Amino acid sequence: MTTPRLLLREMTDEDFPALCRMLQDPEVMYAYEHAFPEKEAWEWLRRQQERYARDGIGLWAVVEKTTGEMVGQCGLTWQDCGREEPVLEVGYLLEKAAWHKGYATEAAQACRDYAFERLGAEEVFSIIRDNNLPSQSVAQRNGMEVQGEFVKQYYGVTMPHLIFSVKKPRN
16 A cells, blocks of 8 residues: 555564564553563564454554655554444554654555445544544544543553544545
């Protein structure tokens, strides 16, 4: 998948160092309450690769076209958020050097459109920690509005989350 400035593609083992720039940066990972040690970072990558094989989707590498550098990840995953069925979520995480360039919004909009046009989704979601204001702003720029909230327990920490969504436009 491409956008004007970005290429989104499946992550490979060769992307591990770039992935670690995100997952091992405490500032980037503040919504998770911790940076990932190497073992957790590998588990994260393996989970995405399993999703590609099982679901045909997952968090994809976000690559700057001009430099060829992986600067983040964005994609579609099935997530639980307290509803009867899992929801199709647009998720995104960029390394700090790529913040404030509009990349998250550009990639998230491409994933939203992919979900509607290629996967036939009627609604897509973003599930965002209540204190993650930058990600909430991306969701809003992606046409999403808050539809509810729920609480996740992660590493023994209670984490309130907002459920954003947007429905497929009717022609």
